[in-house]
Amino acid sequence: MSGSSEHILEVRDLSISFGSNHVLRKFSMFLDEGENVVVLGKSGSGKSVLIKCIIGLLEADSGSVRVMGNEVSAITSRELDKLRSSIGFLFQSNALYDSMTVRENLEFPLRRHRRQLSKAEREALVIQALNDVALPHTIDYLPEELSGGMKKRIALARALMLKPRIILYDEPTTGLDPITAREISALIVRIQKRYNTSSIIISHDMNCVRATANRVVLLIDGKSYCEGSTAGLSESNDENVKAFFDLPQ
Amino acid sequence: MSTNSFASVQNENNLKLPVTIQAFIAEAGDLAYFSARFFRELRPSQMEWAEWMNQSFRIGNLTLPLVAITGFIMGLVITIQSYPSMAAFGAESWLPSVVSVSLVREIVPVITALICAGKIGSGIGAELGSMKVTEQIDAMEVSGTNPYNYLVVTRILATTLMVPMLVVISDAIALYGAFLGVNMKQDVSFSLYTHQIFQKLTFNDVLPSITKSFFFGFAIGAVGCYKGFVTRNGTQGVGVSANSAVVLSTFVVFLIDLLAAQLSDIFSIT
Structure with a gap:
Protein backbone atom coordinates (compact mmCIF):
# COMPACT_ATOMS: atom_id res chain seq x y z
CA MET A 1 0.00 0.00 0.00
CA SER A 2 1.40 3.32 -1.00
CA GLY A 3 1.72 5.90 1.73
CA SER A 4 1.78 8.80 -0.67
CA SER A 5 -0.46 11.79 0.13
CA GLU A 6 -1.07 12.38 -3.61
CA HIS A 7 -3.92 9.90 -3.81
CA ILE A 8 -7.27 11.49 -4.54
CA LEU A 9 -8.78 9.19 -1.92
CA GLU A 10 -7.12 7.20 0.81
CA VAL A 11 -8.59 4.89 3.42
CA ARG A 12 -6.30 3.88 6.23
CA ASP A 13 -6.89 1.31 8.98
CA LEU A 14 -10.66 1.74 8.86
CA SER A 15 -12.61 -0.26 11.42
CA ILE A 16 -16.34 -0.33 12.03
CA SER A 17 -18.54 -2.69 14.02
CA PHE A 18 -22.27 -3.10 14.46
CA GLY A 19 -22.64 -4.61 17.92
CA SER A 20 -20.48 -7.70 17.97
CA ASN A 21 -20.29 -7.83 14.15
CA HIS A 22 -16.88 -6.45 13.15
CA VAL A 23 -17.50 -5.46 9.53
CA LEU A 24 -14.25 -3.69 8.67
CA ARG A 25 -11.01 -4.42 10.53
CA LYS A 26 -8.22 -1.97 9.79
CA PHE A 27 -9.12 -1.88 6.10
CA SER A 28 -6.87 0.24 3.88
CA MET A 29 -6.97 1.22 0.22
CA PHE A 30 -6.31 4.18 -2.03
CA LEU A 31 -7.60 5.63 -5.29
CA ASP A 32 -5.55 7.59 -7.79
CA GLU A 33 -6.70 10.26 -10.22
CA GLY A 34 -8.47 8.82 -13.27
CA GLU A 35 -8.45 5.29 -11.89
CA ASN A 36 -11.29 2.75 -11.56
CA VAL A 37 -10.80 0.57 -8.48
CA VAL A 38 -13.17 -2.31 -7.87
CA VAL A 39 -13.66 -3.46 -4.30
CA LEU A 40 -14.55 -7.10 -4.66
CA GLY A 41 -16.03 -9.23 -1.93
CA LYS A 42 -18.83 -11.57 -1.03
CA SER A 43 -22.28 -10.30 -0.06
CA GLY A 44 -22.24 -9.00 3.50
CA SER A 45 -18.47 -8.53 3.50
CA GLY A 46 -18.78 -4.79 4.23
CA LYS A 47 -18.28 -3.30 0.75
CA SER A 48 -21.29 -0.97 0.94
CA VAL A 49 -20.37 -0.03 4.51
CA LEU A 50 -16.94 0.98 3.20
CA ILE A 51 -18.25 3.49 0.67
CA LYS A 52 -20.82 4.82 3.14
CA CYS A 53 -17.91 5.52 5.50
CA ILE A 54 -16.03 7.22 2.65
CA ILE A 55 -18.96 9.55 1.88
CA GLY A 56 -19.62 10.19 5.58
CA LEU A 57 -22.98 8.45 5.84
CA LEU A 58 -21.54 6.11 8.46
CA GLU A 59 -19.04 7.01 11.12
CA ALA A 60 -16.17 4.56 11.51
CA ASP A 61 -15.01 3.40 14.93
CA SER A 62 -11.41 4.14 14.05
CA GLY A 63 -9.17 4.83 11.10
CA SER A 64 -8.94 7.59 8.56
CA VAL A 65 -10.65 8.51 5.28
CA ARG A 66 -9.00 11.30 3.30
CA VAL A 67 -10.76 12.56 0.21
CA MET A 68 -9.04 15.21 -1.90
CA GLY A 69 -6.92 16.15 1.11
CA ASN A 70 -9.86 16.38 3.53
CA GLU A 71 -10.15 14.11 6.55
CA VAL A 72 -13.85 13.22 6.31
CA SER A 73 -14.38 12.71 10.05
CA ALA A 74 -12.66 15.99 10.96
CA ILE A 75 -14.41 18.52 8.71
CA THR A 76 -17.54 20.51 9.53
CA SER A 77 -20.91 19.51 8.12
CA ARG A 78 -20.81 22.47 5.73
CA GLU A 79 -17.35 21.45 4.49
CA LEU A 80 -18.61 17.90 4.16
CA ASP A 81 -21.56 19.09 2.03
CA LYS A 82 -19.11 20.97 -0.20
CA LEU A 83 -16.85 17.93 -0.45
CA ARG A 84 -19.82 15.72 -1.30
CA SER A 85 -20.66 17.97 -4.23
CA SER A 86 -17.37 16.74 -5.76
CA ILE A 87 -18.33 13.11 -5.27
CA GLY A 88 -21.00 11.25 -7.21
CA PHE A 89 -22.71 8.31 -5.56
CA LEU A 90 -24.68 5.63 -7.36
CA PHE A 91 -26.85 3.72 -4.91
CA GLN A 92 -27.58 0.05 -5.33
CA SER A 93 -31.29 0.88 -5.08
CA ASN A 94 -30.80 3.93 -7.39
CA ALA A 95 -32.53 6.12 -4.75
CA LEU A 96 -34.27 8.31 -7.32
CA TYR A 97 -36.68 10.80 -5.73
CA ASP A 98 -39.92 9.04 -6.61
CA SER A 99 -42.17 12.10 -6.34
CA MET A 100 -40.04 14.02 -8.88
CA THR A 101 -39.72 13.63 -12.63
CA VAL A 102 -36.41 12.69 -14.22
CA ARG A 103 -35.84 16.38 -15.01
CA GLU A 104 -36.46 17.38 -11.38
CA ASN A 105 -34.25 14.55 -10.13
CA LEU A 106 -31.39 15.79 -12.30
CA GLU A 107 -31.99 19.45 -11.51
CA PHE A 108 -32.07 18.80 -7.76
CA PRO A 109 -28.29 18.98 -7.14
CA LEU A 110 -27.94 21.91 -9.57
CA ARG A 111 -30.55 24.00 -7.73
CA ARG A 112 -28.50 23.71 -4.56
CA HIS A 113 -24.92 23.86 -5.78
CA ARG A 114 -25.19 25.84 -9.02
CA ARG A 115 -27.65 28.53 -8.00
CA GLN A 116 -26.13 31.00 -10.45
CA LEU A 117 -27.25 28.93 -13.43
CA SER A 118 -30.18 30.19 -15.47
CA LYS A 119 -33.11 27.92 -16.26
CA ALA A 120 -31.84 27.45 -19.84
CA GLU A 121 -28.37 26.52 -18.60
CA ARG A 122 -29.83 24.02 -16.14
CA GLU A 123 -31.96 22.54 -18.91
CA ALA A 124 -28.91 22.20 -21.15
CA LEU A 125 -26.97 20.36 -18.44
CA VAL A 126 -29.89 18.02 -17.80
CA ILE A 127 -30.18 17.20 -21.50
CA GLN A 128 -26.43 16.67 -21.75
CA ALA A 129 -26.50 14.26 -18.80
CA LEU A 130 -29.43 12.39 -20.31
CA ASN A 131 -27.59 12.18 -23.64
CA ASP A 132 -24.57 10.76 -21.78
CA VAL A 133 -26.73 7.88 -20.59
CA ALA A 134 -28.66 7.67 -23.90
CA LEU A 135 -32.06 8.41 -22.36
CA PRO A 136 -33.01 11.93 -23.53
CA HIS A 137 -36.66 10.91 -24.14
CA THR A 138 -37.29 10.11 -20.46
CA ILE A 139 -36.93 13.70 -19.27
CA ASP A 140 -40.55 14.04 -18.13
CA TYR A 141 -41.00 10.49 -16.89
CA LEU A 142 -41.50 9.61 -13.25
CA PRO A 143 -39.11 6.99 -11.82
CA GLU A 144 -41.97 4.49 -11.54
CA GLU A 145 -42.33 4.60 -15.35
CA LEU A 146 -38.73 3.47 -15.91
CA SER A 147 -37.28 -0.04 -16.14
CA GLY A 148 -34.53 -1.18 -13.75
CA GLY A 149 -31.78 -0.48 -16.27
CA MET A 150 -33.22 2.95 -17.12
CA LYS A 151 -33.42 3.85 -13.43
CA LYS A 152 -29.77 2.89 -13.05
CA ARG A 153 -28.80 5.12 -15.98
CA ILE A 154 -30.84 8.05 -14.65
CA ALA A 155 -29.28 7.60 -11.21
CA LEU A 156 -25.89 7.66 -12.89
CA ALA A 157 -26.85 10.79 -14.82
CA ARG A 158 -27.85 12.45 -11.53
CA ALA A 159 -24.52 11.44 -9.99
CA LEU A 160 -22.80 13.18 -12.92
CA MET A 161 -24.73 16.46 -12.71
CA LEU A 162 -22.16 18.31 -10.60
CA LYS A 163 -19.24 16.98 -12.66
CA PRO A 164 -17.73 15.03 -9.76
CA ARG A 165 -14.06 14.12 -9.60
CA ILE A 166 -14.84 10.87 -7.79
CA ILE A 167 -17.76 8.50 -8.35
CA LEU A 168 -18.70 5.76 -5.90
CA TYR A 169 -20.71 2.93 -7.44
CA ASP A 170 -22.55 0.59 -5.09
CA GLU A 171 -23.27 -2.67 -6.92
CA PRO A 172 -24.02 -0.94 -10.25
CA THR A 173 -25.08 -4.11 -12.07
CA THR A 174 -26.89 -6.03 -9.34
CA GLY A 175 -30.42 -7.02 -10.28
CA LEU A 176 -29.96 -6.26 -13.99
CA ASP A 177 -30.11 -8.70 -16.88
CA PRO A 178 -26.70 -9.61 -18.40
CA ILE A 179 -27.13 -7.36 -21.45
CA THR A 180 -28.14 -4.29 -19.44
CA ALA A 181 -25.41 -5.08 -16.90
CA ARG A 182 -22.85 -5.08 -19.73
CA GLU A 183 -24.20 -1.75 -21.00
CA ILE A 184 -23.89 -0.22 -17.52
CA SER A 185 -20.32 -1.51 -17.21
CA ALA A 186 -19.49 0.01 -20.62
CA LEU A 187 -21.12 3.28 -19.52
CA ILE A 188 -18.93 3.38 -16.39
CA VAL A 189 -15.81 3.05 -18.53
CA ARG A 190 -17.08 5.65 -21.02
CA ILE A 191 -17.73 8.14 -18.21
CA GLN A 192 -14.27 7.53 -16.77
CA LYS A 193 -12.67 8.28 -20.12
CA ARG A 194 -14.89 11.22 -21.03
CA TYR A 195 -14.76 13.07 -17.69
CA ASN A 196 -11.51 11.63 -16.29
CA THR A 197 -13.32 10.59 -13.12
CA SER A 198 -11.83 8.38 -10.44
CA SER A 199 -14.16 5.64 -9.25
CA ILE A 200 -14.59 3.07 -6.56
CA ILE A 201 -16.86 0.32 -7.81
CA ILE A 202 -18.34 -2.05 -5.28
CA SER A 203 -19.24 -5.29 -6.96
CA HIS A 204 -19.30 -9.05 -6.86
CA ASP A 205 -20.27 -9.29 -10.54
CA MET A 206 -17.10 -10.61 -12.20
CA ASN A 207 -18.19 -9.45 -15.67
CA CYS A 208 -18.50 -5.90 -14.33
CA VAL A 209 -15.16 -6.27 -12.53
CA ARG A 210 -13.38 -7.39 -15.69
CA ALA A 211 -14.98 -4.66 -17.79
CA THR A 212 -14.37 -1.71 -15.48
CA ALA A 213 -11.43 -2.34 -13.17
CA ASN A 214 -8.00 -0.80 -13.53
CA ARG A 215 -7.22 -2.34 -10.17
CA VAL A 216 -9.07 -4.74 -7.86
CA VAL A 217 -9.01 -4.76 -4.05
CA LEU A 218 -10.26 -7.99 -2.54
CA LEU A 219 -12.15 -7.47 0.73
CA ILE A 220 -12.23 -10.57 2.92
CA ASP A 221 -12.95 -10.71 6.65
CA GLY A 222 -13.06 -6.93 6.82
CA LYS A 223 -9.50 -6.53 5.55
CA SER A 224 -7.84 -5.77 2.26
CA TYR A 225 -6.85 -9.34 1.43
CA CYS A 226 -4.92 -8.52 -1.72
CA GLU A 227 -4.97 -6.18 -4.69
CA GLY A 228 -3.85 -6.08 -8.28
CA SER A 229 -4.97 -5.97 -11.86
CA THR A 230 -7.67 -8.37 -13.06
CA ALA A 231 -5.09 -10.09 -15.25
CA GLY A 232 -2.68 -10.49 -12.33
CA LEU A 233 -5.31 -11.76 -9.91
CA SER A 234 -6.72 -14.15 -12.51
CA GLU A 235 -3.38 -15.99 -12.43
CA SER A 236 -3.24 -16.18 -8.65
CA ASN A 237 -3.07 -19.59 -7.00
CA ASP A 238 -4.61 -18.31 -3.76
CA GLU A 239 -7.84 -20.20 -3.08
CA ASN A 240 -9.70 -17.07 -1.92
CA VAL A 241 -8.75 -15.21 -5.09
CA LYS A 242 -9.48 -18.15 -7.34
CA ALA A 243 -12.93 -18.44 -5.79
CA PHE A 244 -13.80 -15.18 -7.56
CA PHE A 245 -11.65 -15.26 -10.67
CA ASP A 246 -12.28 -18.87 -11.66
CA LEU A 247 -15.99 -18.19 -12.02
CA PRO A 248 -17.25 -18.70 -15.60
CA GLN A 249 -17.71 -15.46 -17.58
CA MET B 1 -40.16 -10.10 37.00
CA SER B 2 -39.84 -10.81 33.30
CA THR B 3 -36.40 -10.08 31.93
CA ASN B 4 -37.89 -9.40 28.50
CA SER B 5 -39.96 -6.40 29.45
CA PHE B 6 -38.18 -5.23 32.58
CA ALA B 7 -34.55 -4.68 33.32
CA SER B 8 -33.28 -7.11 35.89
CA VAL B 9 -32.59 -5.89 39.38
CA GLN B 10 -28.84 -6.11 39.69
CA ASN B 11 -28.76 -5.68 43.43
CA GLU B 12 -30.74 -4.01 46.16
CA ASN B 13 -28.91 -0.71 45.82
CA ASN B 14 -28.94 -0.55 42.02
CA LEU B 15 -32.54 -0.59 40.78
CA LYS B 16 -33.13 -0.05 37.06
CA LEU B 17 -36.16 1.42 35.37
CA PRO B 18 -38.29 -1.00 33.37
CA VAL B 19 -37.05 -1.31 29.81
CA THR B 20 -40.33 0.03 28.39
CA ILE B 21 -40.01 3.19 30.47
CA GLN B 22 -36.35 3.54 29.48
CA ALA B 23 -37.37 3.23 25.83
CA PHE B 24 -40.15 5.80 26.28
CA ILE B 25 -37.78 8.28 27.94
CA ALA B 26 -35.15 7.67 25.26
CA GLU B 27 -37.70 8.26 22.50
CA ALA B 28 -39.01 11.40 24.20
CA GLY B 29 -35.42 12.66 24.42
CA ASP B 30 -34.74 11.84 20.78
CA LEU B 31 -37.96 13.57 19.72
CA ALA B 32 -37.12 16.66 21.79
CA TYR B 33 -33.62 16.79 20.28
CA PHE B 34 -34.99 16.28 16.77
CA SER B 35 -37.57 19.05 17.31
CA ALA B 36 -35.06 21.46 18.85
CA ARG B 37 -32.89 21.09 15.75
CA PHE B 38 -35.70 22.81 13.81
CA PHE B 39 -34.90 26.10 15.55
CA ARG B 40 -31.18 25.73 14.81
CA GLU B 41 -31.78 25.00 11.14
CA LEU B 42 -34.53 27.59 10.60
CA ARG B 43 -32.62 30.29 8.74
CA PRO B 44 -34.30 32.40 6.06
CA SER B 45 -31.11 32.39 3.97
CA GLN B 46 -31.08 28.58 3.79
CA MET B 47 -34.83 28.07 3.66
CA GLU B 48 -36.18 25.94 0.83
CA TRP B 49 -39.04 28.33 0.06
CA ALA B 50 -40.38 26.46 -2.98
CA GLU B 51 -40.60 23.22 -1.02
CA TRP B 52 -42.23 25.08 1.90
CA MET B 53 -44.85 26.52 -0.46
CA ASN B 54 -45.46 23.08 -1.93
CA GLN B 55 -45.88 21.54 1.53
CA SER B 56 -48.10 24.40 2.72
CA PHE B 57 -50.34 23.83 -0.29
CA ARG B 58 -50.49 20.09 0.30
CA ILE B 59 -51.05 20.42 4.04
CA GLY B 60 -53.37 23.42 4.01
CA ASN B 61 -55.33 23.28 0.80
CA LEU B 62 -55.74 19.54 0.52
CA THR B 63 -56.83 19.15 4.17
CA LEU B 64 -59.30 22.03 3.99
CA PRO B 65 -62.33 20.08 2.61
CA LEU B 66 -62.09 17.44 5.34
CA VAL B 67 -61.63 20.04 8.07
CA ALA B 68 -64.47 22.17 6.68
CA ILE B 69 -66.97 19.32 6.55
CA THR B 70 -65.98 18.14 10.02
CA GLY B 71 -66.25 21.69 11.39
CA PHE B 72 -69.72 22.11 9.91
CA ILE B 73 -70.91 18.79 11.36
CA MET B 74 -69.39 19.59 14.76
CA GLY B 75 -71.20 22.95 14.93
CA LEU B 76 -74.50 21.41 13.89
CA VAL B 77 -74.30 18.36 16.16
CA ILE B 78 -73.14 20.22 19.28
CA THR B 79 -76.00 22.69 18.88
CA ILE B 80 -78.63 20.02 18.30
CA GLN B 81 -77.41 17.98 21.27
CA SER B 82 -77.09 20.99 23.60
CA TYR B 83 -80.56 22.33 22.84
CA PRO B 84 -82.61 19.92 25.05
CA SER B 85 -80.41 20.60 28.11
CA MET B 86 -80.57 24.35 27.58
CA ALA B 87 -84.33 24.21 26.98
CA ALA B 88 -84.81 22.28 30.24
CA PHE B 89 -83.43 25.29 32.11
CA GLY B 90 -85.27 27.76 29.88
CA ALA B 91 -81.94 29.05 28.58
CA GLU B 92 -82.45 28.54 24.84
CA SER B 93 -81.39 32.10 24.12
CA TRP B 94 -77.97 31.31 25.60
CA LEU B 95 -77.42 28.51 23.08
CA PRO B 96 -75.38 30.53 20.52
CA SER B 97 -73.10 31.95 23.20
CA VAL B 98 -72.49 28.67 25.02
CA VAL B 99 -71.99 26.65 21.84
CA SER B 100 -69.69 29.23 20.24
CA VAL B 101 -67.44 29.40 23.30
CA SER B 102 -67.12 25.62 23.56
CA LEU B 103 -66.53 25.33 19.82
CA VAL B 104 -63.92 28.06 19.54
CA ARG B 105 -62.09 27.41 22.79
CA GLU B 106 -61.87 23.65 22.74
CA ILE B 107 -63.78 21.49 20.31
CA VAL B 108 -62.73 22.93 16.94
CA PRO B 109 -58.98 23.32 17.69
CA VAL B 110 -58.68 19.85 19.19
CA ILE B 111 -60.78 18.04 16.58
CA THR B 112 -59.02 19.90 13.74
CA ALA B 113 -55.65 18.98 15.26
CA LEU B 114 -56.71 15.34 15.55
CA ILE B 115 -57.84 15.30 11.91
CA CYS B 116 -54.51 16.85 10.91
CA ALA B 117 -52.64 14.31 13.06
CA GLY B 118 -54.45 11.55 11.20
CA LYS B 119 -54.15 12.97 7.71
CA ILE B 120 -50.98 15.06 7.74
CA GLY B 121 -49.00 13.27 10.47
CA SER B 122 -49.47 9.84 8.93
CA GLY B 123 -48.76 11.23 5.45
CA ILE B 124 -45.49 12.83 6.52
CA GLY B 125 -44.46 9.73 8.51
CA ALA B 126 -45.17 7.42 5.57
CA GLU B 127 -43.59 9.70 2.95
CA LEU B 128 -40.36 10.30 4.84
CA GLY B 129 -40.30 6.70 6.05
CA SER B 130 -40.53 5.51 2.48
CA MET B 131 -37.76 7.91 1.46
CA LEU B 151 -37.56 17.80 4.27
CA VAL B 152 -38.11 18.57 7.95
CA VAL B 153 -37.87 22.35 8.34
CA THR B 154 -40.23 22.93 5.43
CA ARG B 155 -42.80 20.45 6.69
CA ILE B 156 -42.74 21.56 10.33
CA LEU B 157 -43.00 25.22 9.32
CA ALA B 158 -45.88 24.39 6.98
CA THR B 159 -47.83 22.47 9.64
CA THR B 160 -47.10 25.13 12.27
CA LEU B 161 -48.60 27.84 10.06
CA MET B 162 -51.32 25.86 8.28
CA VAL B 163 -52.98 24.16 11.27
CA PRO B 164 -53.95 27.51 12.92
CA MET B 165 -55.33 28.70 9.57
CA LEU B 166 -57.36 25.52 9.27
CA VAL B 167 -58.60 26.04 12.82
CA VAL B 168 -59.73 29.61 12.05
CA ILE B 169 -61.56 28.47 8.90
CA SER B 170 -63.05 25.51 10.72
CA ASP B 171 -64.15 27.85 13.56
CA ALA B 172 -66.08 29.99 11.07
CA ILE B 173 -67.68 26.98 9.37
CA ALA B 174 -68.54 25.36 12.74
CA LEU B 175 -70.23 28.58 13.88
CA TYR B 176 -72.24 28.62 10.66
CA GLY B 177 -73.21 24.99 11.30
CA ALA B 178 -74.28 26.01 14.79
CA PHE B 179 -76.38 28.82 13.28
CA LEU B 180 -78.24 26.25 11.15
CA GLY B 181 -78.63 24.05 14.23
CA VAL B 182 -80.11 26.92 16.22
CA ASN B 183 -82.50 27.66 13.35
CA MET B 184 -83.69 24.09 13.29
CA LYS B 185 -85.19 24.71 16.74
CA GLN B 186 -85.77 28.47 16.79
CA ASP B 187 -86.15 31.33 14.36
CA VAL B 188 -83.00 33.44 14.83
CA SER B 189 -81.66 35.88 12.25
CA PHE B 190 -77.97 35.70 11.31
CA SER B 191 -77.32 39.19 12.68
CA LEU B 192 -78.94 38.34 16.02
CA TYR B 193 -77.00 35.07 16.11
CA THR B 194 -73.65 36.80 15.51
CA HIS B 195 -74.58 39.47 18.04
CA GLN B 196 -75.25 36.77 20.65
CA ILE B 197 -72.00 35.01 19.81
CA PHE B 198 -69.80 38.07 20.14
CA GLN B 199 -71.52 39.17 23.34
CA LYS B 200 -69.94 36.17 25.02
CA LEU B 201 -67.01 35.27 22.79
CA THR B 202 -64.05 37.49 23.62
CA PHE B 203 -60.40 37.90 22.67
CA ASN B 204 -59.50 35.78 25.71
CA ASP B 205 -61.40 32.87 24.17
CA VAL B 206 -59.84 33.21 20.72
CA LEU B 207 -56.22 33.89 21.73
CA PRO B 208 -55.51 30.64 23.67
CA SER B 209 -57.30 28.67 20.96
CA ILE B 210 -55.17 30.10 18.14
CA THR B 211 -52.00 30.01 20.20
CA LYS B 212 -52.32 26.34 21.06
CA SER B 213 -53.08 25.59 17.40
CA PHE B 214 -49.55 26.71 16.50
CA PHE B 215 -48.20 24.22 19.02
CA PHE B 216 -50.52 21.51 17.69
CA GLY B 217 -49.23 22.17 14.17
CA PHE B 218 -45.60 22.12 15.31
CA ALA B 219 -46.12 18.87 17.21
CA ILE B 220 -47.88 17.16 14.29
CA GLY B 221 -45.12 18.15 11.87
CA ALA B 222 -42.28 17.31 14.25
CA VAL B 223 -43.68 13.91 15.25
CA GLY B 224 -44.47 12.95 11.63
CA CYS B 225 -40.98 13.93 10.45
CA TYR B 226 -39.29 12.25 13.43
CA LYS B 227 -41.14 9.00 12.88
CA GLY B 228 -40.30 9.10 9.18
CA PHE B 229 -36.62 9.76 9.83
CA VAL B 230 -36.21 6.86 12.27
CA THR B 231 -37.99 4.32 10.04
CA ARG B 232 -36.35 0.90 9.84
CA ASN B 233 -37.21 -2.56 8.53
CA GLY B 234 -38.31 -1.75 5.00
CA THR B 235 -41.91 -1.35 3.88
CA GLN B 236 -43.23 -2.87 7.09
CA GLY B 237 -41.40 -0.14 8.96
CA VAL B 238 -43.09 2.51 6.80
CA GLY B 239 -46.50 1.30 7.97
CA VAL B 240 -45.33 1.26 11.57
CA SER B 241 -43.98 4.83 11.20
CA ALA B 242 -47.23 6.14 9.71
CA ASN B 243 -49.25 4.48 12.43
CA SER B 244 -47.04 5.55 15.32
CA ALA B 245 -46.89 9.11 13.94
CA VAL B 246 -50.69 9.31 14.34
CA VAL B 247 -50.69 7.72 17.79
CA LEU B 248 -47.85 9.83 19.16
CA SER B 249 -49.02 13.13 17.63
CA THR B 250 -52.56 12.50 18.96
CA PHE B 251 -51.09 11.93 22.41
CA VAL B 252 -48.96 15.09 22.15
CA VAL B 253 -52.00 17.12 20.98
CA PHE B 254 -53.90 16.13 24.12
CA LEU B 255 -50.84 16.83 26.24
CA ILE B 256 -50.52 20.34 24.77
CA ASP B 257 -54.26 20.88 25.25
CA LEU B 258 -53.97 19.93 28.92
CA LEU B 259 -51.00 22.25 29.34
CA ALA B 260 -52.82 25.08 27.54
CA ALA B 261 -55.86 24.67 29.81
CA GLN B 262 -53.66 24.84 32.89
CA LEU B 263 -51.75 27.88 31.64
CA SER B 264 -55.00 29.66 30.67
CA ASP B 265 -56.25 29.00 34.19
CA ILE B 266 -53.03 30.20 35.84
CA PHE B 267 -52.95 33.40 33.79
CA SER B 268 -56.71 33.85 34.25
CA ILE B 269 -57.44 33.77 30.53
CA THR B 270 -60.87 32.27 31.13
Missing part, protein backbone atom coordinates in the same frame (compact mmCIF):
# COMPACT_ATOMS: atom_id res chain seq x y z
CA LYS B 132 -35.64 6.62 4.34
CA VAL B 133 -35.93 2.93 3.49
CA THR B 134 -35.35 3.52 -0.24
CA GLU B 135 -32.19 5.55 0.56
CA GLN B 136 -33.63 8.75 -0.95
CA ILE B 137 -32.72 10.66 2.21
CA ASP B 138 -29.17 9.28 2.01
CA ALA B 139 -29.09 10.28 -1.67
CA MET B 140 -30.05 13.82 -0.70
CA GLU B 141 -27.32 13.88 1.94
CA VAL B 142 -24.58 12.62 -0.36
CA SER B 143 -25.55 15.19 -2.98
CA GLY B 144 -24.56 17.84 -0.43
CA THR B 145 -28.14 18.83 0.45
CA ASN B 146 -29.09 18.95 4.11
CA PRO B 147 -32.12 16.60 4.24
CA TYR B 148 -33.26 18.02 7.58
CA ASN B 149 -33.41 21.48 6.05
CA TYR B 150 -35.14 20.36 2.87
